[in-house]
Amino acid sequence: MTSIAGESPVAILLGGGGARAAYQVGALRAIAQIHGRRGEIPFPIVCGTSAGAINAVALALNADDFRRGVARLMRWWRRMAVDDIYQTDFGSISRHSAQFLASVLTGSRPPPGVASLLDNSPLAHLITREFDFGHLASHIERRRLRALSINATSYSSGHAVTFFEGAAEIGQWQRTRRRGERTRLSHAHLLASTAIPFLFPAGRINGEYFMDGSVRQLAPLSAPLNLGARRVVVLAVGQFNGQGSHDDAPPAYPSFAQAAGHALSTVFLDNLAMDVERMVQVNRLMDLLPATSATAAKVPFGHVDALVLAPSRDLGTLALEHAHRLPSAVRTLLRALGSTHGTGANLTSYLLFDRGFCRALLHLGYEDTIKRRDEVAAFLAGATNPAPLLPPNFG
Helix, strand or coil: CCCCCCCCCEEEEECCCHHHHHHHHHHHHHHHHHHCCCCCCCCCEEEEECHHHHHHHHHHHCCCCHHHHHHHHHHHHHCCCHHHCCCCCHHHHHHHHHHHHHHHHHCCCCCCCCCCCCCCHHHHHHHHHHCCCHHHHHHHHCCCCCEEEEEEEECCCCCEEEEEEECCCCCCEEECCEEEEECCCCHHHHHHHCCCCCCCCCEEECCEEEEECCCCCCCCCHHHHHCCCCEEEEECCCCCCCCCCCCCCCCCCCCHHHHHHHHHHHHHHHHHHHHHHHHHHHHHHHHHCCHHHHHHCCCCCCCCEEEEECCCCCHHHHHHCCHHHCCHHHHHHHHHHCCCCHHHHHHHHHHCCCHHHHHHHHHHHHHHHHCCHHHHHHHHCCCCCCCCECCCCCC
């Protein structure tokens, strides 16, 4: 755990998960409703990774009006289309994926502009059009916002890097295979954080290549704690207690999509679940120590209050209900990879940037969170809790 001292603001942690990040926005809509018309964002520290970083940036850039920021995210995700994120025409899909796979199998250098299975240039255009990072410094200067952080993973060092822009008193940090680096955040950091290996091309920052920030993020709670928080709202994008098979048929040999889906679930979900578990154990140990003993022993960590919000149902199963809406070229590719049935559906759920699926996630996120209205309201009001407020499906 991270060194923390004194009173501190509330942080919100928005993890990665591709299209699943729409669930976070539904939860944010419920939080905004519970919070009421109180103007500024209730989370002065905003931390995002991968697709969650896109949501984090939108909140931070609207730090002066939380409800406006959430409303803009709602509109953005409600009109989402797959071709807003990556090229979906048959020519682009077949040419891009075939050339990339051929280079992987032969060990040769891929053609210029072909560094992944999918071409995410539409996402780059979307991010550039939607976000003006110039507002960030003003919000920080006026103390509406303490810090915004975006996580990415270095291809060179393998380190998880938390790029942050925030109050002058926040220092950089260095831990085992992870660090916090002060910078002026930009569109390049968002593209780097969302660069899922193999699927999307690497992002480049100051001459160094980066991949999705979830890949080596072994301690997701590290960023908000290092930025000064002792209270954290965690918006997850999957069930922590795993999933069952969706098929009644006898098990078949695992497909590429099953392997990739489980790998992505490890990246997006497992590290977060383990870090929350560690926090639970540290909280229990701290609660056993008299306050005077902890102070005398100069214990470098303390109790952390956390509210964890996560889906009440398996999002892979939900994705299968909407997979038919994908462009035909994408369906063909995913079918070839084995991502249209069983646990292979996890891969589909990460790539299904379809407005039907996204609207279903927005609805689920809102309903799941509004059912926990009393817990959310108490947490926002400053209530302490002996253990994190976990979702019912926390395994």
